[in-house]
Amino acid sequence: MKVIMDLCVVPIGVGVSVSKYVVACHEVLEKAGLQTKLHAYGTNIEGDWDRVMAAVKACHAKIHEMGAPRITTTIKLGTRVDREQSMYEKVDSVVRQQAGGN
Amino acid sequence: MKVIMDLCVVPIGVGVSVSKYVVACHEVLEKAGLQTKLHAYGTNIEGDWDRVMAAVKACHAKIHEMGAPRITTTIKLGTRVDREQSMYEKVDSVVRQQAGGN
Amino acid sequence: MKVIMDLCVVPIGVGVSVSKYVVACHEVLEKAGLQTKLHAYGTNIEGDWDRVMAAVKACHAKIHEMGAPRITTTIKLGTRVDREQSMYEKVDSVVRQQAGGN
Amino acid sequence: MKVIMDLCVVPIGVGVSVSKYVVACHEVLEKAGLQTKLHAYGTNIEGDWDRVMAAVKACHAKIHEMGAPRITTTIKLGTRVDREQSMYEKVDSVVRQQAGGN
Numbered sequence: 101m102k103v104i105m106d107l108c109v110v111p112i113g114v115g116v117s118v119s120k121y122v123v124a125c126h127e128v129l130e131k132a133g134l135q136t137k138l139h140a141y142g143t144n145i146e147g148d149w150d151r152v153m154a155a156v157k158a159c160h161a162k163i164h165e166m167g168a169p170r171i172t173t174t175i176k177l178g179t180r181v182d183r184e185q186s187m188y189e190k191v192d193s194v195v196r197q198q199a200g201g202n
Numbered sequence: 203m204k205v206i207m208d209l210c211v212v213p214i215g216v217g218v219s220v221s222k223y224v225v226a227c228h229e230v231l232e233k234a235g236l237q238t239k240l241h242a243y244g245t246n247i248e249g250d251w252d253r254v255m256a257a258v259k260a261c262h263a264k265i266h267e268m269g270a271p272r273i274t275t276t277i278k279l280g281t282r283v284d285r286e287q288s289m290y291e292k293v294d295s296v297v298r299q300q301a302g303g304n
Numbered sequence: 305m306k307v308i309m310d311l312c313v314v315p316i317g318v319g320v321s322v323s324k325y326v327v328a329c330h331e332v333l334e335k336a337g338l339q340t341k342l343h344a345y346g347t348n349i350e351g352d353w354d355r356v357m358a359a360v361k362a363c364h365a366k367i368h369e370m371g372a373p374r375i376t377t378t379i380k381l382g383t384r385v386d387r388e389q390s391m392y393e394k395v396d397s398v399v400r401q402q403a404g405g406n
Numbered sequence: 407m408k409v410i411m412d413l414c415v416v417p418i419g420v421g422v423s424v425s426k427y428v429v430a431c432h433e434v435l436e437k438a439g440l441q442t443k444l445h446a447y448g449t450n451i452e453g454d455w456d457r458v459m460a461a462v463k464a465c466h467a468k469i470h471e472m473g474a475p476r477i478t479t480t481i482k483l484g485t486r487v488d489r490e491q492s493m494y495e496k497v498d499s500v501v502r503q504q505a506g507g508n
Contacts, residue, residue, distance in 0.1 A: 101259070101262065101263070104446060104447065105447070106412075106414075106445075106446075106447035106448060108412075108482060110314060110316065110376055112314065112316065112320055112322070113284070113319055113320030115317055116316055116317030116373050116374050116486075116488060118316070119496075119499045119500050119503060120503060122500050123500055123503045123504055126500065126504065127504075137445065137446065138497055138500060138501070139412075139443065139445040139450055139497065140410060140412070140443065140450040140452075140493030140494070140496045140497050141410065141411070141412035141448075141450055141482050141484070141493070141496075142412060142447075142482070144445055144446040144447055146446075149259055149262075150259075153255050153259070157203070157251055157252075157255075160203065160251075160281050161203070164281070164283045169282060169283055169284035169320050170280070170281070170282040170283075170284065170320050171280065171281050171282070172278065172279070172280045172314055173277075173278070173279050173280070174276070174277070174278050174378045174482055175275075175276070175277040175278075175279065176274065176275070176276050176277075176414060176447050176448070176480055177274070177275050177277065178272070178273065178274045178275070178447070179262050179266065179272070179273050180271060180272040180273070180422075181266045181271055181272075182215070182271035182272065182422060187446030187447070188446070190425075190446045190447075191444055191445065191446050193425045194425050194428050194429055194432065194444060195444070197425060197426060197429045198429055198432065198433075206344060206345065207345070208310075208312075208343075208344075208345035208346060210310075210380060212416060212418065212478055214416065214418065214422055214424070215421055215422030217419055218384075218386060218418055218419030218475050218476050220418070221394075221397045221398050221401060222401060224398050225398055225401045225402055228398065228402065229402075239343065239344065240395055240398060240399070241310075241341065241343040241348055241395065242308060242310075242341065242348040242350075242391030242392070242394045242395050243308065243309070243310035243346075243348055243380050243382070243391070243394075244310060244345075244380070246343055246344040246345055248344075271422050272422050274416055276380055276480045278312060278345050278346070278378055280345070282320075284320060289344030289345070290344070292323075292344045292345075293342055293343065293344050295323045296323050296326050296327055296330065296342060297342070299323060299324060299327045300327055300330065300331075305463070305466065305467070317488070353463055353466075354463075357459050357463070361407070361455055361456075361459075364407065364455075364485050365407070368485065368487045373486060373487055373488035374484070374485070374486040374487075374488060375484065375485050375486070376482065376483070376484045377481075377482070377483050377484070378480070378481070378482050379479075379480070379481040379482075379483070380478065380479070380480050380481075381478070381479050381481065382476070382477065382478045382479070383466050383470070383476070383477050384475060384476040384477070385470045385475055385476075386419070386475035386476060
């Protein structure tokens with residue numbers, strides 16, 4: 101099963117700046133060979149369900165290892181069985197319609 | 203690694219009423235032997251990371267099997283390594299402070 | 305427009321224990337006269353869109369006032385125009401079907 | 407109060423393809439003069455709290471008007487009082503660290 105995910109990992113108890121944890125998490129996702137795209141409030145990820153979920157777990161493990169006692173994560177995830185769709189096609193579909201096309 | 207999760211599964215393309223899918227998902231979680239608590243906008247789940255995630259995947263599989271072509275799910279999940287905490291303790295901690303205690 | 309919301313407010317930069325902020329937020333919601341129900345990963349809220357949103361803003365203001373430099377909040381919110389539905393009916397609908405009824 | 411938001415609006419009961427509703431919602435946000443950035447699982451928005459929230463409400467109103475009987479929306483929103491930060495700076499901060507800088 102393929103999944104498109106939006107992942108936002110928030111370490112708690114490490115102060116107000118969390119970007120180094122976001123960077124570490126991003127490295128974990130890259131090493132996992134997943135397609136990712138960072139945005140201002142999370143990271144889009146696309147891939148096989150089990151591989152994506154294993155990477156999310158590895159992010160939590162890594163961030164705890166870096167010293168964060170607590171993590172709260174928000175995930176949106178989509179699966180579909182009617183047809184294949186990549187995260188780039190999702191954006192394209194909207195952009196094309198905005199341009200007056202279809 | 204233990205996780206406390208809030209899970210909200212939304213089937214798309216099956217009409218406006220989605221409660222039968224929520225029921226089916228709840229059955230999957232129960233069969234998995236996980237502690238769960240339904241609320242008005244999702245289900246709290248507590249358990250071992252891998253078992254909880256396997257159950258979430260089984261929910262998606264079940265709901266697709268029931269005919270939903272597409273599913274979008276929102277998950278909040280928390281892990282902590284500083285101490286053990288159950289989902290009942292999280293609620294208790296707030297309720298006790300509201301009562302003027304500590 | 306009526307809304308059913310799930311609200312989870314996470315103060316960042318105030319250490320690992322956040323329950324006193326959750327308590328303060330809950331008080332703000334109660335004072336606003338909104339129907340609320342706490343669960344292990346947030347609070348369900350039901351009411352008029354503008355009043356609910358004003359209360360969410362008041363929660364952020366209160367928590368910053370208490371010293372949190374940064375807040376990240378996750379919200380799920382539902383509106384429907386086909387019929388009225390309370391947050392208790394949403395839970396009831398699932399529980400009744402689980403009991404073998406309809 | 408300034409807010410950085412991630413907005414994901416899901417119309418329910420209108421079939422499996424929801425992109426025309428996403429397009430309509432995006433138009434509402436643009437008309438509101440807000441800075442936005444579409445991604446594969448939502449839209450990043452930056453602006454004054456009240457103006458952003460008014461636009462979210464206008465999105466719900468518009469999508470119901472287009473025929474969707476029910477909408478479920480997932481929002482992440484961040485406020486901070488320690489310093490100003492734009493959504494572009496949030497991404498930049500991560501990208502710079504990835505590049506080995508600081």
